Amino acid sequence: xxxxxxxxxxxxxxxxxxxxxxxxxxxxxxxxxxxxxxxxxxxxxxxxxxxxxxxxxxxxxxxxxxxxxxxxxxxxxxxxxxxxxxxxxxxxxxxxxxxxxxxxxxxxxxxxxxxxxxxxxxxxxxxxxxxxxxxxxxxxxxxxxxxxxxxxxxxxxxxxxxxxxxxxxxxxxxxxxxxxxxxxxxxxxxxxxxxxxxxxxxxxxxxxxxxxxxxxxxxxxxxxxxxxxxxxxxxxxxxxxxxxxxxxxxxxxxxxxxxxxxxxxxxxxxxxxxxxxxxxxxxxxxxxxxxxxxxxxxxxxxxxxxxxxxxxxxxxxxxxxxxxxxxxxxxxxxxxxxxxxxxxxxxxxxxxxxxxxxxxxxxxxxxxxxxxxxxxxxxxxxxxxxxxxxxxxxxxxxxxxxxxxxxxxxxxxxxxxxxxxxxxxxxxxxxxxxxxxxxxxxxxxxxxxxxxxxxxxxxxxxxxxxxxxxxxxxxxxxxxxxxxxxxxxxxxxxxxxxxxxxxxxxxxxxxxxxxxxxxxxxxxxxxxxxxxxxxxxxxxxxxxxxxxxxxxxxxxxxxxxxxxxxxxxxxxxxxxxxxxxxxxxxxxxxxxxxxxxxxxxxxxxxxxxxxxxxxxxxxxxxxxxxxxxxxxxxxxxxxxxxxxxxxxxxxxxxxxxxxxxxxxxxxxxxxxxxxxxxxxxxxxxxxxxxxxxxxxxxxxxxxxxxxxxxxxxxxxx
Numbered sequence: 001x002x003x004x005x006x007x008x009x010x011x012x013x014x015x016x017x018x019x020x021x022x023x024x025x026x027x028x029x030x031x032x033x034x035x036x037x038x039x040x041x042x043x044x045x046x047x048x049x050x051x052x053x054x055x056x057x058x059x060x061x062x063x064x065x066x067x068x069x070x071x072x073x074x075x076x077x078x079x080x081x082x083x084x085x086x087x088x089x090x091x092x093x094x095x096x097x098x099x100x101x102x103x104x105x106x107x108x109x110x111x112x113x114x115x116x117x118x119x120x121x122x123x124x125x126x127x128x129x130x131x132x133x134x135x136x137x138x139x140x141x142x143x144x145x146x147x148x149x150x151x152x153x154x155x156x157x158x159x160x161x162x163x164x165x166x167x168x169x170x171x172x173x174x175x176x177x178x179x180x181x182x183x184x185x186x187x188x189x190x191x192x193x194x195x196x197x198x199x200x201x202x203x204x205x206x207x208x209x210x211x212x213x214x215x216x217x218x219x220x221x222x223x224x225x226x227x228x229x230x231x232x233x234x235x236x237x238x239x240x241x242x243x244x245x246x247x248x249x250x251x252x253x254x255x256x257x258x259x260x261x262x263x264x265x266x267x268x269x270x271x272x273x274x275x276x277x278x279x280x281x282x283x284x285x286x287x288x289x290x291x292x293x294x295x296x297x298x299x300x301x302x303x304x305x306x307x308x309x310x311x312x313x314x315x316x317x318x319x320x321x322x323x324x325x326x327x328x329x330x331x332x333x334x335x336x337x338x339x340x341x342x343x344x345x346x347x348x349x350x351x352x353x354x355x356x357x358x359x360x361x362x363x364x365x366x367x368x369x370x371x372x373x374x375x376x377x378x379x380x381x382x383x384x385x386x387x388x389x390x391x392x393x394x395x396x397x398x399x400x401x402x403x404x405x406x407x408x409x410x411x412x413x414x415x416x417x418x419x420x421x422x423x424x425x426x427x428x429x430x431x432x433x434x435x436x437x438x439x440x441x442x443x444x445x446x447x448x449x450x451x452x453x454x455x456x457x458x459x460x461x462x463x464x465x466x467x468x469x470x471x472x473x474x475x476x477x478x479x480x481x482x483x484x485x486x487x488x489x490x491x492x493x494x495x496x497x498x499x500x501x502x503x504x505x506x507x508x509x510x511x512x513x514x515x516x517x518x519x520x521x522x523x524x525x526x527x528x529x530x531x532x533x534x535x536x537x538x539x540x541x542x543x544x545x546x547x548x549x550x551x552x553x554x555x556x557x558x559x560x561x562x563x564x565x566x567x568x569x570x571x572x573x574x575x576x577x578x579x580x581x582x583x584x585x586x587x588x589x590x591x592x593x594x595x596x597x598x599x600x601x602x603x604x605x606x607x608x609x610x611x612x613x614x615x616x617x618x619x620x621x622x623x624x625x626x627x628x629x630x631x632x633x634x635x636x637x638x639x640x641x642x643x644x645x646x647x648x649x650x651x652x653x654x655x656x657x658x659x660x661x662x663x664x665x666x667x668x669x670x671x672x673x674x675x676x677x678x679x680x681x682x683x684x685x686x687x688x689x690x691x692x693x694x695x696x697x698x699x700x701x702x703x704x705x706x707x708x709x710x711x712x713x714x715x716x717x
Contacts, residue, residue: 010148012072015138016064019080020056022134027052027087027200029130034091036354037196043180044196047173051199054169059083059201061166064159069151073142081135083201088131090200095123099356100191100200102328103208173198183300186320191356214326214625221626229553229619229628236616237550238539238557238564246546248519250343252472253541254463255310255413256456259303259420260482263292263512264495265449271433275446278457282476282518288525291559293578294515296480297533299571303415304358306479309534311335311367313554315620316571322624327363331629333552335538337368337640339411342547346370346407348650350399351415352378352390355647365642371654372647373402383426384687388417391429392455393685400462400678404668405654407661408471416455419448419482428686439490445482458683465680466668469520475541477534478513505588505595508574508581517544531566531578532559551634555620569613582606 008014031037031048039045063076093101141147177184177197184197185206194203266283268275283290298305298316304323305316311334316322322330339345348371355361355374364372378398380390390398395416403412418425423444432450434443456476463469483491485507489499497506515537519525536556539549543558557564568576574583580596581588587596587606596602623629630639658665668677 010150012064012150012152012154015073015147015150016060016076019076019134019138020053020060022138023056023060023080023083024052026084026131026134027056030087030091030200031195034094035192035195037192039196041180043176047177047180048196051173051197051202054166054173055199055201055205056083057162058166058170061159061162064154064162065156067153069149069153072153073149077135077139077142080138084131084135086204087200088128091128091131092123099359099361100195100203102191103204103211170198170202186300191359192354210325214329217625218627221628223628223631225622225626226628226631229623230632232615232619233553233555234550236555236557236565238561239550240543240548240558241560241562244560245543247522248473248544249546250409251519251545252409252468253339253345253411253545254472254474255411256459256474256476257303257307257413257415258452258476258478258514259416259418260445260480261419261449261452261478261514262482262510263294263478263514264510265446266514268446270435270446270494273433275432275450276453278453278460279476279514279516282516283514284527285518286523286525287520288516288518289560290517290525290527291515291530291532292512292527293529293531294477294513295511295531295533295568295570295576296478296513297535297568297570298480301358303479304360304363305571306477306534307358307413307415309556310477310537313535313538313549313552313556314624315535315555315569315617317624318571318617318621321358323363324359326624326627327359327366330363330366330624330627331639332367333629333632333634333637334367334640335541336364336370336411338542338547338552338637339545340368340370341637343409343545345409345411347411348373348402348406349413349415350395350402351375352380352385352395352417353388353415361647362642364647365645366640368640369645371402371406371650373399373650374647377402377650382687386418386420386424388420390417391685391687392416392418392452393458393683394687396455396459396462397681397683397685397688400681401676402651402654404466404672404677405651405658406667407657408666408668414459416452418455419445419452421482423448423482425451435494437490437494439487442483442487442491442494449482454684458681462677462681464520466672466677468668472520473541473544474516474518474520475537476514476516476518477537478515479534480513481511483510503593504583504586505581505593508576508583508588511570517541528559530559530564531568531576532556532564533568535569536564551637553623553629553632555616567609567612569616571617573610573613573617575609575613577609580606580609582610 009018028049037048039048060076060079063072063079066072066075090100093099138147181193181197184193191203194206198206265275267280274280282288296306297309300319301308301316301321301323304321308314308316308322312332317325336345336347340347347369349360349364349369350373351360353375355372355376361372361374375389378390378395384390384394389395395414399414406412421441423441425444425447430447430451432447434446437443460469463472488507488510489502492499492502492506515532517540533556536559539554539556540559542549543560549558566578570576576582576590579590581590587598587602588594589596633639654667658667658670669675
């Protein structure tokens with residue numbers, strides 16, 4: 001048996017397969033020990049284990065076409081070595097950034113310096129020799145002729161057969177992956193997913209093709225193309241309301257991202273109990289400007305689209321996620337950079353999921369975010385987290401040690417996750433008695449929304465005790481729908497409507513999400529009937545802070561302006577206005593909910609609005625896909641240098657700034673006499689009293705949101 005094995009290894013095919021097996025083994029080792037791929041069902045585990053095989057056979061198989069003996073062995077070892085370099089470089093990069101290296105990261109010097117600097121030495125583990133020992137051993141065995149040369153070349157037909165089988169195998173792999181995760185390549189929101197389903201080599205090839213396509217599109221772009229965009233946004237600009245302009249000048253800005261939170265939850269009672277009593281109180285407060293006709297405008301990028309609109313006042317892409325597809329390299333003129341350069345704001349994001357989700361770790365750098373406190377900064381072990389990250393009560397509580405060290409004024413964003421599909425909660429986290437429908441998602445939705453409401457109430461209590469509340473403007477918004485259209489007919493009776501008479505118009509009206517601007521200590525707030533959407537948030541906030549938005553390319557308009565544009569565009573080019581809702585060419589009256597009997601005058605209005613919506617979306621797509629903002633240099637705005645941002649050791653960086661500023665430090669910690677305020681935070685979260693683990697490394701598994709649901713109710717993130 002051993003003799004037969006040795007004889008086999010002394011053939012070209014034997015050596016070929018030995019290298020493939022060894023490379024497969026160390027790749028799977030990396031999958032299981034280094035990367036957080038989050039395989040959550042049997043098929044995903046199977047694909048994760050087999051996905052290196054087909055692509056490795058394809059790449060290593062290139063050597064099979066070489067007839068000269070010496071060249072065959074050395075080329076095969078060279079391919080193996082290069083593939084190992086790629087694997088190990090990703091291992092090192094992942095240890096620091098929790099993401100995989102993109103082609104632009106490798107080819108761009110500034111990107112390489114972020115991931116492959118001298119700090120990489122500190123990321124080397126004692127067992128890393130396992131990634132290299134096979135190459136060293138095989139090379140030594142070949143040089144010292146322990147593996148004999150096989151001078152018989154592989155027949156071209158056989159080599160081609162291996163290539164064909166490898167391609168077919170990859171095709172089968174891709175088919176199974178698409179069946180388990182629809183739109184895997186067209187709606188990419190986490191590089192981990194591509195690697196989990198198709199493998200690291202396939203991800204690199206996919207990213208390279210995507211990068212080349214983007215570069216080609218951008219290379220063909222001309223500065224003159226920006227002129228059309230500028231002409232539109234300048235003519236579309238809405239001057240600020242003089243009564244509102246600057247009323248929040250100098251205040252901290254705290255943005256609370258209400259995950260999957262729809263407007264109908266506000267003031268809703270289930271079994272006689274308010275679902276969101278604290279948010280209801282805020283909504284009707286005299287210190288809050290609330291908008292009851294505010295719509296989400298996201299596309300396939302869902303949460304990331306909402307973030308992009310809020311931060312840049314440009315739309316997400318027609319397909320896929322702008323964050324995931326373009327965020328690593330695009331030029332942004334986003335809120336964090338604008339506020340830093342115009343009013344010296346520091347900035348941070350708090351999110352209990354992995355940094356790579358939606359490519360946030362790269363996109364935020366290009367937006368100018370100073371800090372990103374992701375899952376690696378929190379204890380997410382055990383029952384402290386859901387599939388999409390740290391539970392909201394714990395996120396707010398555990399963020400305080402970082403929030404209190406930020407220099408004021410600050411612009412911070414909290415991305416909550418507990419109110420996320422499939423809306424499941426641990427029994428110990430809720431006592432709210434919910435609905436008893438046939439749809440578990442609907443039943444869970446009211447419970448998770450109630451939990452989110454409690455989380456925000458606890459956070460507000462801390463803000464008041466610490467003194468931050470009176471110096472802050474809190475912006476709360478829902479990012480997108482929580483319950484999909486397929487669930488709305490089951491939901492209808494709960495909303496006092498008939499499931500039998502439910503229409504597309506009703507679906508569209510449920511795309512309302514909350515938008516509240518709360519300025520504690522002030523009066524004059526009210527519930528506004530103005531129509532608007534997420535695209536309008538940035539110019540609104542800037543004007544409240546006393547910063548003109550006129551010099552920037554923004555597609556939204558100030559919600560308080562008398563010139564505000566109330567035509568709200570949806571990503572699929574449908575739209576809603578105060579009078580009409582237009583869906584796939586059908587026009588509905590907002591006053592009756594019925595389809596409108598068209599007249600020439602109504603048609604003229606609809607055509608005008610449709611033309612404007614089409615132009616606005618097309619110009620935004622052109623701006624982002626061609627990276628036209630690289631040609632635009634507004635007054636006093638300096639392009640963000642992403643290389644200056646690194647989200648490791650955030651707390652140490654905050655403390656270093658405090659120490660450098662000394663008495664000039666404006667952080668809450670410094671203002672509190674260099675004493676922590678964490679003890680002021682009170683939560684009833686049962687996990688907060690549990691014994692903590694020693695590990696603060698990322699323990700989250702990103703569940704595949706389409707693996708257990710139908711396509712109609714999937715892809716909620």
